Amino acid sequence: MGIHERKQREKQRRRRDIINAARKIFSVKGFNSATMEEIATEAELSPGxxxxxxxxxxxxxxxxxxxxxxxxTTQIQEVVNLDICVEEKMERFRDVFIDVYGYDASILINLFHLQSGETLHNLSDEMMQHLKKNSARAHGAIIQVIKEGIDKGIFIDEHPVALADVLWGSYAGVVLWVDSKKKLDDHKDFVKSTLTTAFKVIIQGLKKN
Known part of the structure; x- marks a missing residue:
């Protein structure tokens, strides 16, 4: 391995260390209270x-x-590629949404805040492009399944982008709303049951009959 390759690997390793440290600090202190200095200390690096x-x-x-x-996005794309009917794919989307919430609820909540907040103005062009690219991939996969349902005469004949927006907006809305309720009672987390109910309503509303 040459010097350049070793430097690139070291750079990637250090970046992973920073991200892991940030995840830990943000989960404990929250975004507003966390500082770059605390993240640097956790990663055993200098703030610079x-x-x-x-x-x-x-x-x-x-x-x-x-x-x-x-x-x-990876989880959604796997559902799209399954050889199952569109109604079942929609139900699998529900399972994916619940799984991703369980994977890291705090970061998912931040994602939803990010997509509608002022933080976007503070991002570099490169970071913004990464965010747009991955958002478009996830949204596009959902649109693909909904369009399949429309083309087969199973779903109502509305614009698939608008219907995908309803689905994504419902996901974000449920997660953010239940999170706000958890602040009042830490022992209650109704995301799974509420998403299950939301998907029943959405799938029923999508069907022509």
């Missing part, structure tokens, strides 16, 4: 080194959101 990889806390937090978005 962090800024060589991420220009600010928002960009570092966004990298975590992109990671979970990639995970979500």
């Amino acid at each position: 080194t962090l800024y060589l990889y991420f220009k600010n806390k928002e960009e570092l937090h966004t990298s975590l959101s992109i990671d979970i978005l990639k995970y979500l």
Whole structure:
């Protein structure tokens, strides 16, 4: 292995260390209270080194959101490729959404806040492109299944992009709403049951009959 390859591997390893440290600090302290200095300490690096990889806390937090978005997109694409009917694919989407929430609820919540917040203005062009690319892949896969249902005469003849927006918006809405309720009672988390109910309503509403 040459010097260049070793440097690239070291750079990738250090970036992973920073992201893992950030995930830990953000989960404990939350985005607003966490500092780059605390993340640097957790990663056993100097604050200056962090800024060589991420220009600010928002960009570092966004990298975590992109990671979970990639995970979500991979899961969705696997459902799209299954040889099953569109109704069952929609039910599998429900399972994927629940699984991703369980994978890392706090980062998923941040993703939904990110997609509608001012944080987007603080991102580099490269980070913004990564976010757009992965969002488009996830959204496009959902659109593909809905369009299949429309073409087969199973789903109502509405614009598939609009219907995909309803599905994605319902997912975000349920997660954010239940999260706000959890702040009042930490012992209750109704995301799974609420998403199950939401999908029943959405799938029923999508069907022509």
